[in-house]
Amino acid sequence: GAVVSQHPSRVICKSGTSVKIECRSLDFQATTMFWYRQFPKQSLMLMATSNEGSKATYEQGVEKDKFLINHASLTLSTLTVTSAHPEDSSFYICSAFSLTSGYVLGYEQYFGPGTRLTVT
Amino acid sequence: RKEVEQDPGPFNVPEGATVAFNCTYSNSASQSFFWYRQDCRKEPKLLMSVYSSGNEDGRFTAQLNRASQYISLLIRDSKLSDSATYLCVVMAPSSARQLTFGSGTQLTVLP
Numbered sequence: 001g002a003v004v005s006q007h008p009s010r011v012i013c014k015s016g017t018s019v020k021i022e023c024r025s026l027d028f029q030a031t032t033m034f035w036y037r038q039f040p041k042q043s044l045m046l047m048a049t050s051n052e053g054s055k056a057t058y059e060q061g062v063e064k065d066k067f068l069i070n071h072a073s074l075t076l077s078t079l080t081v082t083s084a085h086p087e088d089s090s091f092y093i094c095s096a097f098s099l100t101s102g103y104v105l106g107y108e109q110y111f112g113p114g115t116r117l118t119v120t
Numbered sequence: 121r122k123e124v125e126q127d128p129g130p131f132n133v134p135e136g137a138t139v140a141f142n143c144t145y146s147n148s149a150s151q152s153f154f155w156y157r158q159d160c161r162k163e164p165k166l167l168m169s170v171y172s173s174g175n176e177d178g179r180f181t182a183q184l185n186r187a188s189q190y191i192s193l194l195i196r197d198s199k200l201s202d203s204a205t206y207l208c209v210v211m212a213p214s215s216a217r218q219l220t221f222g223s224g225t226q227l228t229v230l231p
Contacts, residue, residue, distance in 0.1 A: 032217065043207060043221040044164065093163050097217055109219060111163040 003027055004096050006112035013084055014120055020080045021115045023094030029074035030096035034109075035067075038091040050077040050094075084119040091116050123147060126208050126222035134230050137198050141225050143191040143208030152211035153184055155193045157204045158224065164207055167193075198229045 003026040013019050023033055031052045036044040048069055049057040056069035068080040081088055093114040126143045133139050153170040170182040170191055181194040191208055208222035
């Protein structure tokens with residue numbers, strides 16, 4: 001199946017610094033990628049939809065100036081958490097759709113392994 | 121009302137048991153439905169898609185009732201390795217292909 005990678009897998013940073021997380025589709029091109037956040041014992045919450053070559057679409061309540069998304073190519077999207085604070089500590093996961101054969105709708109969503117961010 | 125609601129769990133069952141998870145969704149126009157499995161501190165992995173006619177994959181059976189806006193997952197002959205959190209997932213009725221996740225049901229299969 002399709003593979004999505006994320007880097008780094010884990011990062012610890014000090015409050016006030018910025019952290020960039022990369023999401024790559026390794027064997028397919030993704031015009032759309034999604035960024036999720038998951039707090040402990042909670043489900044995934046969609047933060048934004050990242051569109052190649054255009055501005056990201058943010059979900060209600062997600063600050064676009066704090067969570068900067070860049071989707072410069074069909075295989076790479078980046079999420080930058082600016083001026084991170086302890087409450088931004090979370091598990092950040094990206095995903096992308098890959099066209100598959102044999103399914104009615106033709107798409108499956110593949111998730112990256114996630115990035116665990118801890119802000120001290 | 122949440123867009124996707126699941127059994128709160130947790131479910132603790134003995135090895136070999138049959139366990140069923142339920143899920144309801146609020147948007148009647150939703151197009152696609154899935155069950156994902158998430159292990160602790162890992163990303164979700166697709167377990168199976170859910171089709172209107174119901175579908176089976178080995179020990180796993182998924183069913184969809186559009187009239188009741190209800191999705192189910194049945195696991196037969198549960199294994200220790202089935203212990204995980206099971207996420208009910210619904211795709212938005214648009215070309216954006218956004219997924220909405222339920223809060224998940226934690227399953228622990230006991231030896």
